[in-house]
Amino acid sequence: MVSGRQVESGQGPIRYGMVGGGQGAFIGAVHRLAARMDGEFELVAGALSSDPARAKASAAELGLDPERSYASFSEMAKAEAKRPDGIEAVAIVTPNNVHYPAAKAFLEAGIHVICDKPLTSNLADAKKLAALVGKSGKLFILTHNYTAYPMVRQARDMVARGVLGDIRVVQAEYPQDWLTDPIEQTGQKQAAWRTDPKQSGAGGASGDIGTHAYNLARFVSGLELAELSADLDAFVPGRKVDDNLNVLLRFKPAGKAPAAKGMIWASQVAPGHENGLKLRIYGTKGGLEWVQADPNYLWYTPFGQPKQLITRAGAGASQVAARLTRVPSGHPEGYLEGFANLYQEAARAIRAARRKGGKPPKDVIYPTVQDGVEGVAFVEACVKSSKKNGAWTKL
Amino acid sequence: MVSGRQVESGQGPIRYGMVGGGQGAFIGAVHRLAARMDGEFELVAGALSSDPARAKASAAELGLDPERSYASFSEMAKAEAKRPDGIEAVAIVTPNNVHYPAAKAFLEAGIHVICDKPLTSNLADAKKLAALVGKSGKLFILTHNYTAYPMVRQARDMVARGVLGDIRVVQAEYPQDWLTDPIEQTGQKQAAWRTDPKQSGAGGASGDIGTHAYNLARFVSGLELAELSADLDAFVPGRKVDDNLNVLLRFKPAGKAPAAKGMIWASQVAPGHENGLKLRIYGTKGGLEWVQADPNYLWYTPFGQPKQLITRAGAGASQVAARLTRVPSGHPEGYLEGFANLYQEAARAIRAARRKGGKPPKDVIYPTVQDGVEGVAFVEACVKSSKKNGAWTKL
Amino acid sequence: MVSGRQVESGQGPIRYGMVGGGQGAFIGAVHRLAARMDGEFELVAGALSSDPARAKASAAELGLDPERSYASFSEMAKAEAKRPDGIEAVAIVTPNNVHYPAAKAFLEAGIHVICDKPLTSNLADAKKLAALVGKSGKLFILTHNYTAYPMVRQARDMVARGVLGDIRVVQAEYPQDWLTDPIEQTGQKQAAWRTDPKQSGAGGASGDIGTHAYNLARFVSGLELAELSADLDAFVPGRKVDDNLNVLLRFKPAGKAPAAKGMIWASQVAPGHENGLKLRIYGTKGGLEWVQADPNYLWYTPFGQPKQLITRAGAGASQVAARLTRVPSGHPEGYLEGFANLYQEAARAIRAARRKGGKPPKDVIYPTVQDGVEGVAFVEACVKSSKKNGAWTKL
């Protein structure tokens, strides 16, 4: 009944800054809390809003040194790069269309980037960004946070070790209900930018949550996508982007077994679902089921044996899960701990990078800029397929 | 805490016969038990197997009068039609390909038909059978048994009353795992005929369980299908029919709201799923979720209000559910009670028909031959669409 | 995916009669349905109500031969004993206080008795009845129906086989909410007799549901009670019997391990609970949990291993469960099937008894008159202990 890992490293925190995340934002506060949870990061700079007054007020509220509260990300990148105590990493938590220019500025300034998903608002930017990352030699961590839940890691490990046999079927879904009504027309900030194609990109639900479902399916199954067929809808009158997507997936064959098939359903108009990300995978030897709202549980159903409920930090949980666990079994961990796990991984990678030429330990895992490119490609393929009446489309 | 309905009618049982359902069969025993549960039917004749020895032994085991144990359904139809105490109805529980000729024989003999699903093994037969039913003036009850669960009736009624608002999304799934391995090659009787296209028709999982999922989605939502796109697989080496189907659905518009969309996933190779039929429906005002394995519960999620768990015979259960309820809330009813409900409906219809020109009471509901035609059309559309790489296909 | 057992025996039904169970009754209809489910019994006689008009009307509704509808159980016992086609067994489903005289009449007439619980309304009657049964040589089956659920049988078998190791803790509970308000004052028939000490005996909830919880705990654990301490309440103003009981249990040592301890909570005033019978047992090697409302599931939690969910007819279900199973896993069975299992056991015992000196097969299990005596002793011990401020009391 002791903690599965050491939660403090004693090495002194990593200095980081934030772009976006000012007052009224959601995900910025989540990033800050995740960064703070294990004492590995210290927020020292920010360009917290494109609105100067809000930026200033937000910085004051967070106790930032006023001279390190910047009016723009470009100013911040330049200024921080010059400081001897400048930030080592930046967290980009803006609307999607700002990800690319902001990331570019910091990479060019030699600063590691932690960036929210989807990577960018269009595929062209995504590819340019991937090239920039390669050239920069800097770390780029994309916060597909759900990949860092302990039981997701356990699931991935079980698949990789062949526990399920050959994978046949992958079912991912991500229903929500918060956009059931056209609240973007009432000035709700979260809704407004997410349904504005200029800020979000061509995809609505597909970009906001479809990418999470797709990324999770790929992350756990280890399978690569061959092609998809998508049927997108904007059910709410006046909505400019999709709020529901039904997608068929065909994976590439892995070995000699028949190629796996899958489905993704993501929706923002499904009353009763708050944040219903769920993944199910079935192979020749068994199945797995994981539900984000109850993340401490993993159902493992070996074919021909009783169903097993594996619990985080409980019997049956493996080392890959234990490494990202803070409290004993039965003491539930949640969304913020999962998110913080990704910041833990980032911290380990950044600390390794501090040592000249240092590479992250082999067991450090985080979504990369390449995963981000694939995510944006997924969104664009969905939109394209749907426009072509569901034609099978490659990423 | 009293029973919601009168379980015995006191009018004397309906005499019925059975085609199929001999030793080693599954669904025949279910029909007999369902027929017997409420004391409304009496089994008095049978052509229980195409194998004469098995037919005879099965009849003896069931205590049938030996002279009413027939070697074939055609013999049975003729002989029973002549008897003053002949059967009023027949239950057809054979492999799919026998449904049509058997039903034809009894309809032509003036005997009501209760028939297992899918209606026939091909669409041509289905249409001919529908025409025959119309001409015969006899009743035809298709045992899509899941439609008779009380909470399914409640769900349907709630949708019809507009409780969910305009329907946007329908998600149906029916995963099982019993065909994960090629057990049809080991002589397992249930598996053998279900995977033999000559007996089952062109669809495997699509005919056996996909039709149930489709029928249930239609039954509860009240929506009509416009077209579908299907991706079928036979994952198990050597299997001749599909064992997994991923289907996109487009419904016809109902009113001025955008047309609803849906998905069906059915599988016989999903380890951990025993009989996982599940239906979820979402509208502008709320959602519903029902799971066959736990049939006494119905989740109702009005948008913007706490989730509600409605229980069979409990608070919130309506009259349409109460009519098909035998025991108080908290005393679970199951699969057999649901099946027996359909026999109850059949009994009410048959008793009404006894009176010359008698029509069933208005609240009697059962799947008809038209539903059966649509079910077979669904299977054939799935197979056709899948062969055409998922082309959108009308029924 | 075939039925686990033969549901029809082909031997011709057992003729039985019923005392009580007329119009407006609950448990009588349940008994009839349970008796009918497997085709093993035929209802041919009845003294269905102490009210002659209701008795007659009830008999007509059930299609009984009018001359076998009796005005009293004593008349019925005498008349049926004389008939060559007289009943072989009687089901007694009256209020508790009638169990003893009715059972006495039929035992003395040489007729097997199936009797609802609790055995009698007081311990003196219970003991006299046990003596009568012994003297009569007739079968006596007490319908503690919950003991016949397949997963309860499985649990019992696992405990007996030592799967849990030495038992340490037994937790049983049986909350309901139907008597939250004083509905006995409104003429609700079920409530009226259950809260009238003249008809129910000294115990209210303790007799009606506490006995079920106690019986189940004993049945599954195999442990014998040493003593109990009870705190009973009648929370509803004006109620004459207990509607909530909190009980501490001390079991006798089984072997060298420390004696097990337990608790029973039963309530009729716990809003939200419909019929919440639940049993949990913990030993040195593992635990078990079973919930009546979801009876197809059994949680098995081996210490130090993942939790296992065993499903009726699924992987992990043993032969003792399979014998009492009608449909494949995932096709839920419920309260009526569980009840019918007890009638199955009764049928097997009665058929064996038909053969002179015939004893039931060894695997036939049903609650006996001795279990009934113990149940009434439990009720009286609860009442006595509670009156003595919770003094530890032996049965």
Place this chain on the structure above:
Amino acid sequence: MVSGRQVESGQGPIRYGMVGGGQGAFIGAVHRLAARMDGEFELVAGALSSDPARAKASAAELGLDPERSYASFSEMAKAEAKRPDGIEAVAIVTPNNVHYPAAKAFLEAGIHVICDKPLTSNLADAKKLAALVGKSGKLFILTHNYTAYPMVRQARDMVARGVLGDIRVVQAEYPQDWLTDPIEQTGQKQAAWRTDPKQSGAGGASGDIGTHAYNLARFVSGLELAELSADLDAFVPGRKVDDNLNVLLRFKPAGKAPAAKGMIWASQVAPGHENGLKLRIYGTKGGLEWVQADPNYLWYTPFGQPKQLITRAGAGASQVAARLTRVPSGHPEGYLEGFANLYQEAARAIRAARRKGGKPPKDVIYPTVQDGVEGVAFVEACVKSSKKNGAWTKL
């Protein structure tokens, strides 16, 4: 979909120190993480272990200034009291027997105390400590952390507002399984001190988890205890303190309704239970159920209406829950967030106290030293009652 509250206050963190919580400890790391989560506290001093080498190493690992790593709590209290930048509060996370002397030292040094439960290892110390707190004018926060879960607050508020009507029944349980085997004999540190009466006090499970269950029942129901009857066991051979407790509760009447009754079951030897704290409360109008392992859900069962599942931050969650919520509904919060909520409350109280004569805002709620006295009295009453064969005992 925005965060329910402001997670950062911008006022500069509260300086605090820690007693206990060195390497190998469990709850110390939890306190630190909880303190850090919202950026309200900064750890600047510690007497982290009674073992000087471990204290030093632990301090280094946490990055403490070496001169503020103390060899004893008394040294620390004196030294910090003298510093202009001395700690404002101390977190005491030692074995129970050290709580009293450590708290005394800091209170006398004018430093606020945050102390783990149970308050002390015996009632005499508890009462002395309460007196000291009163005299000191300092804040004393007892970390009965479960009281700070949002849905627990919601439950409490619903009871207080009369939503359940008059309370009749309270059922609390807290089963675990980690002490099923005698691991205290293997040197497992957590087990060793918890089963050593010199360090833990007279109660084992009763002090470690029974107090939590009791405190939670009191906190949510608002009822006061009249007396209890307890049956304690040490099932594991050689164990010196109880590892299982069965307790009957009688509450004092609240108003004119009959006094409520209750039960507590707590166990450390119940295989399958990881940390199974659960509370159920039933009144004349409805019931509530909350389970710690799934803390984002609260079942509310109004009598005669469908069951409602209220979710943290979802529809139906009230302001008292929203104030302690960080992320939107469907994004699960867990044990650490619940614990951090208590540190939030502490922060608000301490910030108010900074202002001369400042009192905490009225909505700040935390367990006090008086709750702690009652908790220790509960343990001693359990032990005393059990020794007297379950005699009813007042606190």
